[in-house]
Amino acid sequence: MASVSPLAKFKLVFLGDQSVGKTSIITRFMYDKFDTTYQPTIGIDFLSKTMYLEDRTVRLQLWDTAGQERFRSLIPSYIRDSSVAIVVYDVSNRQTFLNTSKWIEDVHRERGQSNVIIVLVGNKTDLVEKRQVSISEGEDKGKEYGVMFIETSAKENFNIKALFRKIAAALPGVDSYSLATKSDDMVDVNLKTTSNSSQGEQQGGAGGGGGCSC
Amino acid sequence: MDKSSGLDFINQMFPVEASLSCVESFMQKICDEIRRVDATILAVVSQQGNSGTRAKENLNDAICAAEELSHKIQEIKSKAEQTEAMVQDICSDIKKLDFAKKNITTAVTALSRLTMLVSAVQQLQVMTSKRQYKEAATQLEAINELCNHFKAYMDLPKIMELREKLKNIKQILKFHVFSDFSSLGTGTETEELFLLKKLSDSCLVVDALEPSVREELINNFCSRELTSYEQIYVGAELKTLDEIELIYNQLSCLIRKNQGKWTIFPASWHVPYRLCIQLSRKTRVQVESILVNLKEKSDVEKLLLELKRTLEFERELEMKFGGGGSIGDDIIGGGGNNSQKFNFRGMISSCFEPHLTIYIEKEEMELMQLLEKVVQEETWDIEEELGCHSENSVYLMLLDAHDMKMILLKVPSLARQPEASALLVKTATASYVKLVNHQMKRAEAVLKVIASPIVTVIDTYRALFPEETPMEFQRILVLKGLTKAEQQSILDDFNNHSSRITQLSVAAKTPEAHALPLALTNVAPAVRFKANSEEVLTRAASAATTSFMKLYALTGAAKDRPFRKLFNP
Numbered sequence: 001m002a003s004v005s006p007l008a009k010f011k012l013v014f015l016g017d018q019s020v021g022k023t024s025i026i027t028r029f030m031y032d033k034f035d036t037t038y039q040p041t042i043g044i045d046f047l048s049k050t051m052y053l054e055d056r057t058v059r060l061q062l063w064d065t066a067g068q069e070r071f072r073s074l075i076p077s078y079i080r081d082s083s084v085a086i087v088v089y090d091v092s093n094r095q096t097f098l099n100t101s102k103w104i105e106d107v108h109r110e111r112g113q114s115n116v117i118i119v120l121v122g123n124k125t126d127l128v129e130k131r132q133v134s135i136s137e138g139e140d141k142g143k144e145y146g147v148m149f150i151e152t153s154a155k156e157n158f159n160i161k162a163l164f165r166k167i168a169a170a171l172p173g174v175d176s177y178s179l180a181t182k183s184d185d186m187v188d189v190n191l192k193t194t195s196n197s198s199q200g201e202q203q204g205g206a207g208g209g210g211g212c213s214c
Numbered sequence: 215m216d217k218s219s220g221l222d223f224i225n226q227m228f229p230v231e232a233s234l235s236c237v238e239s240f241m242q243k244i245c246d247e248i249r250r251v252d253a254t255i256l257a258v259v260s261q262q263g264n265s266g267t268r269a270k271e272n273l274n275d276a277i278c279a280a281e282e283l284s285h286k287i288q289e290i291k292s293k294a295e296q297t298e299a300m301v302q303d304i305c306s307d308i309k310k311l312d313f314a315k316k317n318i319t320t321a322v323t324a325l326s327r328l329t330m331l332v333s334a335v336q337q338l339q340v341m342t343s344k345r346q347y348k349e350a351a352t353q354l355e356a357i358n359e360l361c362n363h364f365k366a367y368m369d370l371p372k373i374m375e376l377r378e379k380l381k382n383i384k385q386i387l388k389f390h391v392f393s394d395f396s397s398l399g400t401g402t403e404t405e406e407l408f409l410l411k412k413l414s415d416s417c418l419v420v421d422a423l424e425p426s427v428r429e430e431l432i433n434n435f436c437s438r439e440l441t442s443y444e445q446i447y448v449g450a451e452l453k454t455l456d457e458i459e460l461i462y463n464q465l466s467c468l469i470r471k472n473q474g475k476w477t478i479f480p481a482s483w484h485v486p487y488r489l490c491i492q493l494s495r496k497t498r499v500q501v502e503s504i505l506v507n508l509k510e511k512s513d514v515e516k517l518l519l520e521l522k523r524t525l526e527f528e529r530e531l532e533m534k535f536g537g538g539g540s541i542g543d544d545i546i547g548g549g550g551n552n553s554q555k556f557n558f559r560g561m562i563s564s565c566f567e568p569h570l571t572i573y574i575e576k577e578e579m580e581l582m583q584l585l586e587k588v589v590q591e592e593t594w595d596i597e598e599e600l601g602c603h604s605e606n607s608v609y610l611m612l613l614d615a616h617d618m619k620m621i622l623l624k625v626p627s628l629a630r631q632p633e634a635s636a637l638l639v640k641t642a643t644a645s646y647v648k649l650v651n652h653q654m655k656r657a658e659a660v661l662k663v664i665a666s667p668i669v670t671v672i673d674t675y676r677a678l679f680p681e682e683t684p685m686e687f688q689r690i691l692v693l694k695g696l697t698k699a700e701q702q703s704i705l706d707d708f709n710n711h712s713s714r715i716t717q718l719s720v721a722a723k724t725p726e727a728h729a730l731p732l733a734l735t736n737v738a739p740a741v742r743f744k745a746n747s748e749e750v751l752t753r754a755a756s757a758a759t760t761s762f763m764k765l766y767a768l769t770g771a772a773k774d775r776p777f778r779k780l781f782n783p
Binding site: 042043044045046047048063068069070071072073074077078 | 315319322323326327329330331333334337349352353355356359360362363
């Protein structure tokens with residue numbers, strides 16, 4: 001009897017300033033819905049979805065982070081455990097575009113230059129009259145940092161599926177990933193206080209919950 | 215038919231007698247044909263019999279096949295039902311799995327936030343021990359949000375443990391903040407500058423803690439500043455008006471010296487305003503003490519000067535800390551609230567009001583002097599006019615009375631009032647105008663009665679003075695220049711017609727008599743102050759009327775009863 005290869009699992013973390021549309025992009029992708037009322041994400045949010053591609057099936061774990069400044073020091077542990085970082089900005093708010101540099105540098109600091117996929121996403125393209133960042137500027141920044149770039153509109157459902165197909169196409173294949181997958185099946189969630197609490201630099205606790213094995 | 219047909223056949227076969235020679239062979243053929251036909255009939259009948267038998271068999275086979283088909287249909291139906299049940303089970307399982315996924319997702323999110331909360335509390339603990347107030351404030355905001363998410367799980371031991379730990383950290387933070395504030399003013403200049411920055415950051419922590427902490431901190435700070443002020447400035451007992459200026463100089467010096475320190479606090483806390491309000495209250499007590507201890511013979515100019523200084527000081531405070539631009543970004547107060555809430559007007563200066571009696575008396579004296587001067591001037595004018603136009607004296611007096619009223623109404627504005635008393639004078643003027651109008655109206659009425667002919671004098675008097683007494687009427691008759699006999703005749707007519715009117719007048723006056731004592735007993739301090747100024751104006755108006763009456767006497771005496779000549783041509 002042929003052995004069943006394990007389902008490939010990938011962790012995606014969504015970064016960016018507050019109210020650029022991180023949660024809206026995820027909601028559009030997951031449920032094909034858009035919520036017009038803005039509710040800031042509290043700390044961290046988790047969702048998972050299975051994508052059926054032509055040649056394989058992958059399971060995506062989506063980690064939606066809070067963009068507010070007050071949660072900034074608590075986000076790095078989730079960047080550390082992710083395979084893909086989606087850095088989102090609002091094309092109608094230039095400051096959010098300028099701040100993407102910090103987010104990308106955070107990813108590089110936590111993951112190193114290699115072994116991580118970064119996608120720069122310019123959201124809210126439906127706000128044509130209020131646009132402050134051109135497509136070419138986004139493309140240039142993508143080239144500058146060597147990251148993928150795409151523009152979307154969660155509200156108009158523009159390029160959302162394309163974004164995730166783009167990510168899926170960039171994900172490593174089953175063969176090269178199977179070993180990593182096995183070792184990463186279970187993640188320990190440690191809620192106890194560490195003995196080194198006096199050291200401020202150390203980040204307490206493990207990041208991310210365990211993935212669903214079904 | 216058959217018979218006819220056979221006959222025709224025979225006739226057709228044997229048309230002539232010669233053809234009868236072949237009848238034997240023909241007969242043989244017919245017999246052969248008959249045998250063949252019989253064989254065919256037999257075969258067909260046999261076949262029909264067999265066919266019936268086969269049909270019956272086929273029918274039985276068909277029935278069996280139908281039964282078998284029906285049976286198979288039943289089997290298929292049964293399997294379909296099983297399949298449907300299986301599908302239902304699968305759907306049910308899928309639904310359960312869907313719920314399971316949702317629950318797992320929710321659980322993972324909750325656990326992730328809990329992990330984040332644990333990490334945040336640990337970080338906060340480090341920030342607290344290092345007194346990193348700015349970072350601690352940001353961290354507290356994040357922790358407060360995460361804790362809100364776990365409100366529904368407060369009974370869980372882990373959550374309770376975290377909340378207890380957080381509570382302890384908050385208490386330590388508060389202790390550190392208050393401790394750092396208490397060390398304000400004890401270090402070197404360099405240390406002080408560093409401390410100011412640190413305290414400015416600590417206010418962010420206070421905002422992130424409970425609102426009661428902010429209130430406590432502000433009250434502590436204001437209390438300390440007031441104590442410091444009292445120790446330095448409020449020493450000797452103050453007794454003279456000159457020292458009020460000293461108080462304001464000290465306050466201005468204090469404010470200039472400490473204003474930089476007060477910028478530690480967020481603008482939305484309005485600490486400078488609150489502090490100045492309390493300083494103003496203390497200053498008011500001091501000023502009030504000085505005013506109370508004043509000797510009665512105080513200089514009015516000096517008193518008004520100090521009042522002016524006080525108003526200027528209040529205006530200065532308002533421009534610096536009041537409802538100006540500094541509160542423009544206040545979220546709590548609206549535009550209207552700002553002007554009402556952040557206001558220094560009258561905070562100190564209102565304590566001068568009870569002590570302005572000497573000012574009022576001074577104004578009264580000046581008013582009397584002006585009035586006497588005006589009356590004297592008018593007296594000389596009238597004397598000259600009477601010499602030239604004696605026949606129109608009374609009518610000229612009416613015109614003069616009108617002119618005098620105009621002059622009296624201008625009296626308040628003739629004196630150059632200090633700016634500080636403008637509001638007071640404005641209020642007093644309204645009452646004064648009312649009283650002047652009332653009294654001059656009475657004087658004009660008297661003149662009209664004097665000018666009326668003897669025939670209509672009673673009717674005129676009754677129309678203009680419905681409630682007056684016979685004695686008053688007699689006085690006017692005397693002024694009119696009539697003889698005693700003429701007076702008596704008119705008085706008899708007057709008394710005959712006015713007895714009923716007199717009774718009604720007495721009844722009408724009763725309510726007023728009751729109203730007056732009631733009004734006096736209910737007078738409030740503010741109204742009493744107003745009553746003082748009205749009293750002054752009443753006396754001024756009475757003086758004007760008295761002077762006018764003296765004018766009558768003077769005119770009569772000087773011209774040897776000119777009224778008799780005017781009305782008895």
